[in-house]
Amino acid sequence: MGILVDENTKVVVQGITGREGTFHTKQMLAYGTNIVAGVTPGKGGEAVEGIPVLNRVRDAVDMYSANASCIFVPPPFASDAILEAADAGIGVIVCITEGIPTLDMIKTVKFVKKCGAVLIGPNTPGIISPGKTKVGIMPAYVHRQGDIGVISRSGTLTYEVVAQLTRAGFGQSTCIGLGGDPIVGTSFIDHLRWFQEDRETKGVVLIGEIGGSAEEEAAEYIEEELTKPVIAFIAGQTAPPGRRMGHAGAIISGGKGKAEDKIRALKDHGITVVLNLGQLGKATLRAFEHNEHIPKID
Amino acid sequence: MKIHEFQAKELFRNAGIPVPSGKLATNSTQTADGAKGLPGPPWVVKAQIHAGGRGKGGGVRVVNSIEEVRSATDEILSNPLITPQTGPSGQKVRQILIEEGLDIDREFYLGIVIDRKLASPVMIFSQAGGMEIEEISATHPELVLIEAIDIANGFMPYQARNLFYALKPMPDKGMLKELSVIMTRLYELFISKDCSLIEINPLVLTKAGSFIALDAKINFDDNALFRQKEIAKLHDPFEMDELEAEASRYNLNYIRLDGNIGAMVNGAGLAMATLDVIKLAGAEPANFLDVGGGASEEMVTNGLKIILRDDRVKAILINIFGGIMRCDVLARGVVKAAKEIEIKVPLIVRLEGTNVEEGREILKHSNLDFLVVKDIEEAASMVTKQVS
Numbered sequence: 001m002g003i004l005v006d007e008n009t010k011v012v013v014q015g016i017t018g019r020e021g022t023f024h025t026k027q028m029l030a031y032g033t034n035i036v037a038g039v040t041p042g043k044g045g046e047a048v049e050g051i052p053v054l055n056r057v058r059d060a061v062d063m064y065s066a067n068a069s070c071i072f073v074p075p076p077f078a079s080d081a082i083l084e085a086a087d088a089g090i091g092v093i094v095c096i097t098e099g100i101p102t103l104d105m106i107k108t109v110k111f112v113k114k115c116g117a118v119l120i121g122p123n124t125p126g127i128i129s130p131g132k133t134k135v136g137i138m139p140a141y142v143h144r145q146g147d148i149g150v151i152s153r154s155g156t157l158t159y160e161v162v163a164q165l166t167r168a169g170f171g172q173s174t175c176i177g178l179g180g181d182p183i184v185g186t187s188f189i190d191h192l193r194w195f196q197e198d199r200e201t202k203g204v205v206l207i208g209e210i211g212g213s214a215e216e217e218a219a220e221y222i223e224e225e226l227t228k229p230v231i232a233f234i235a236g237q238t239a240p241p242g243r244r245m246g247h248a249g250a251i252i253s254g255g256k257g258k259a260e261d262k263i264r265a266l267k268d269h270g271i272t273v274v275l276n277l278g279q280l281g282k283a284t285l286r287a288f289e290h291n292e293h294i295p296k297i298d
Numbered sequence: 299m300k301i302h303e304f305q306a307k308e309l310f311r312n313a314g315i316p317v318p319s320g321k322l323a324t325n326s327t328q329t330a331d332g333a334k335g336l337p338g339p340p341w342v343v344k345a346q347i348h349a350g351g352r353g354k355g356g357g358v359r360v361v362n363s364i365e366e367v368r369s370a371t372d373e374i375l376s377n378p379l380i381t382p383q384t385g386p387s388g389q390k391v392r393q394i395l396i397e398e399g400l401d402i403d404r405e406f407y408l409g410i411v412i413d414r415k416l417a418s419p420v421m422i423f424s425q426a427g428g429m430e431i432e433e434i435s436a437t438h439p440e441l442v443l444i445e446a447i448d449i450a451n452g453f454m455p456y457q458a459r460n461l462f463y464a465l466k467p468m469p470d471k472g473m474l475k476e477l478s479v480i481m482t483r484l485y486e487l488f489i490s491k492d493c494s495l496i497e498i499n500p501l502v503l504t505k506a507g508s509f510i511a512l513d514a515k516i517n518f519d520d521n522a523l524f525r526q527k528e529i530a531k532l533h534d535p536f537e538m539d540e541l542e543a544e545a546s547r548y549n550l551n552y553i554r555l556d557g558n559i560g561a562m563v564n565g566a567g568l569a570m571a572t573l574d575v576i577k578l579a580g581a582e583p584a585n586f587l588d589v590g591g592g593a594s595e596e597m598v599t600n601g602l603k604i605i606l607r608d609d610r611v612k613a614i615l616i617n618i619f620g621g622i623m624r625c626d627v628l629a630r631g632v633v634k635a636a637k638e639i640e641i642k643v644p645l646i647v648r649l650e651g652t653n654v655e656e657g658r659e660i661l662k663h664s665n666l667d668f669l670v671v672k673d674i675e676e677a678a679s680m681v682t683k684q685v686s
Contacts, residue, residue: 027652076524098590101492101522102412106449109417125621137621139651154567156619159651160674163619180566181521182414209567212414235570238577243553245570245586256432276578277571278675 002129002174002201003149003194004092004118005068009133012060012090013038014081015072016048020096024072024137025049031140033133036064057081057088068092070126070135078122079104086115093185094135095121105183112185119185124177125155138162138175146171147294148284149195151188152207153178153214157235157277161207164281169296170288173201178214188218196226202293203229205284206271208262210236210245215262223269231272231287233280234259299518300348301532304395306496306514313487315480316510320397322346326371332396333367340399343370345379345391348537350430350515355381357391360399367396392536400510404469405500407431408481410488412495413446419488421445421453421481423461427500453485469503476509491529492522541585541604548600550589557582559681560605560614560643562598564589564623572617572674579678581685584611593623598631603639613644613684615677618651625649625657633664644669644684648677 011028015021016038026049029035037052037060044055052064060066069090073081078097085093093112100122112119120127126136131145138155142163148170152158158177165172176191178184188206195201204226208215215234222230237259239245266273274283288294307317321332333341345357352358357379359370371394378388405427413420423443426434435442443464445457458478462468480501488496495517502512523530535543545552551566555573559581563569566588573583585608589601605614618628628649635641646669649657661668671677 075521099521101525102494102519103449103489103492103522106412106417106419110449139619139621142651152567154565155621156563156565156651157567157571159619159621160568160571163650164673182412183417207567209570214414217415233571235567235574237574238583239570239573239586240553240555243586245553245566245588275574276678277575278578278673278678 002132003191003198004174004176005127005133005135006129007034007132009068009092009135010034010036010064010066011068011070011133011135012036012057012064012066013051013070013072014057014085016040016051016053017043017046018072021072022048024070025051027137027140028070028134031134033135036060036066057084057090061088061090066090068135069094071095071097073097075099075101079108082108082119083111086112086117086119089115091117092127092135093117093119094124094126095119095179096124096126096137097121098123098180100181102181102183105181109183109185120176121179121184123181124179124184125158127174127176129174130172136177142166143175144171144297146173146297147200147202148172149191149198149201149204150175150207151178151191151204152176153180153209154207154235155180158207160277161205161233161280165205165284168281168285170284170294171297173198182212188214189221192218192221192226196228201228203231203288203291206230206232208232208234210234210239210259210262211257213257216265219265219269219271222271229272229287229291231274231284232266233274233277234262234266237275299520299523299529299533300537301516301518302346302348302393302534303344303514304346304393305532306516307511309487309491309516310511310514313483315483315487316508317514318397318400318510318512320395323371323394323396324392325375326368329371329394329396330364330367333364336396337398339363341367342397342399343367343374344395344397345374346393346395347379347384347389347391348534349381349383349389351381351383352379355379355384357381389537400502400512401505402502403505404503406503407434407497407499408484408501409495409497409499410484410493416446418449419447419485421447421457421461421485425465427502431497431499447485453482458482470507473503473507473509480509492519492526493517494519541608545587545601545604548597550587550597550601550604552601552604553586554608555583555585557584558610558612559685560584560608560611561617562587562589562601562605562614563617564593564619564628565621568617568619572615575674575678576615576681579682581681584608590623593627593631595627595631595634598628599635599638602632602635606639606641611643613646613681615646615648615681617648617674617677620649620651620653620657624653625651626653626660629657629660633660633666636664636666646671646677646680646684648673
């Protein structure tokens with residue numbers, strides 16, 4: 001179990017011949033990800049790490065039954081790559097690429113939804129179901145298979161949180177980075193719903209940040225729909241207004257998107273909020289250790 | 299990316315959106331000459347800086363004689379302009395826009411932004427123009443009208459009707475066509491130039507019966523500048539802090555803050571959370587610096603040099619969790635910077651993630667004096683120790 005990806009997921013890597021594509025193909029293979037093909041238009045017939053390179057995603061679906069894609073294509077061409085994957089019938093599309101124009105993503109997200117595919121990202125570290133598969137760039141060694149679902153808007157911050165969870169004795173069912181851009185394929189609420197339905201997931205850690213109102217919407221959804229415990233962390237408590245903090249989405253503008261408002265909304269809806277990142281593992285331990293449904297790992 | 303009002307108005311003019319006639323100037327002789335060639339008095343003298351709230355800071359003056367044009371210009375140029383958005387030290391004004399004054403009947407707010415939740419552009423229209431839109435939303439939410447725009451169809455005439463017929467009192471029915479044209483052109487501009495925000499506040503209805511964009515604000519999507527070469531040229535480096543401008547040349551995301559703990563982190567989320575940790579440890583961060591997901595050795599070196607050029611910095615915390623970025627690349631960049639520039643402040647390094655062992659080895663064998671810590675908690679207590 002876990003959500004969206006598992007040991008049966010067959011991955012095609014788009015942009016496999018590029019520097020990052022090749023490096024992370026190697027890393028994913030080392031983790032045990034079942035990469036069935038790579039795609040780089042014009043380089044069909046080559047191979048990377050023993051993986052056949054094709055010209056079209058369609059061929060990866062027809063010839064190798066690929067059902068997930070991991071995209072390392074540069075920003076000007078990434079939107080095309082996502083659309084190609086969705087059109088070819090890929091079910092889970094993970095777009096690592098950072099820097100795709102927002103207007104491209106508005107059109108792309110719409111088309112992906114029409115195709116019935118799930119888009120993770122763009123500007124995401126990807127998705128990992130520890131012990132089963134990883135479709136993305138996260139350092140695998142910090143993860144352990146277990147019961148906690150992790151959803152985040154960030155990349156490296158997620159690694160930090162996961163490392164602390166593992167150290168505190170909690171493995172993860174699936175960890176997802178939604179992506180740091182203003183327009184991304186999935187929301188906290190999508191994943192909360194899937195985690196609620198997933199039998200393996202016993203609790204959820206939600207990592208938000210300043211900007212937008214996704215955390216507030218998630219807070220409401222959690223109170224109404226989730227029976228599983230949720231712990232939240234919000235980055236950017238000390239961020240100055242009006243300055244874009246790295247992520248295109250992370251900006252406090254017009255008094256909206258402030259960390260304190262998000263923290264208040266989460267608390268008001270009965271969710272445990274950890275304020276200090278250094279304490280996250282310990283706080284999770286306190287919240288979950290007496291929960292009989294969440295056994296600790298060694 | 300932000301641009302100045304006069305640049306935004308030039309884009310409006312080219313797009314067929316009416317703006318007041320005006321001239322750009324850099325001194326009072328030029329503004330006086332400019333005024334003589336414009337209808338008026340009255341004239342309006344407007345400081346050209348990116349920060350909003352210029353009116354509140356005295357950066358927008360309505361004047362009635364050439365002498366007043368001169369004195370208003372000199373006053374605005376003589377001191378940094380302090381507005382609610384500039385911070386306490388203000389922003390130096392280098393350019394002035396002198397414009398004709400208009401006889402105003404009504405003021406509206408008209409804007410386009412991307413709504414994240416709807417994943418679409420939205421047109422925002424309000425009859426409470428002149429006020430900040432956030433203020434209108436808070437005090438008179440019923441006066442904020444929103445039309446989500448389907449990107450496949452574009453802004454449609456029915457949407458202009460939806461907005462126009464909601465006005466109370468309604469302007470002369472004949473004005474609908476003019477407003478509809480402005481809205482459509484504004485949307486086309488938004489899409490064709492990859493904008494992230496356009497605001498006309500106020501859009502005025504003159505007593506003579508025309509809609510005119512009295513102010514103009516446009517922000518662009520940085521991610522799209524690769525295909526907006528003409529827009530990219532409008533960038534004004536003088537609007538940035540010196541160190542921020544330098545950082546942007548190296549593709550580094552650096553924001554200067556008020557404290558004394560320098561920070562270099564990979565990834566925006568972790569960078570924000572690290573600043574929070576510094577603050578919770580009782581110290582104040584001197585900067586936000588995200589070296590990015592795939593930073594090169596050179597970017598790390600340059601990033602560290604920029605932090606070190608800030609003489610308020612008393613200690614530096616490097617917090618790297620390698621993913622797409624590898625710890626060995628970071629370590630080599632840090633060591634290289636340390637060889638090129640003397641590091642006189644304590645350097646606290648926390649490394650984790652991809653190739654972490656190689657990274658730690660490189661630091662160990664560099665003969666440089668790093669305080670290597672194993673986790674965020676230890677990093678925080680080390681920061682506290684440095685400032686106390």
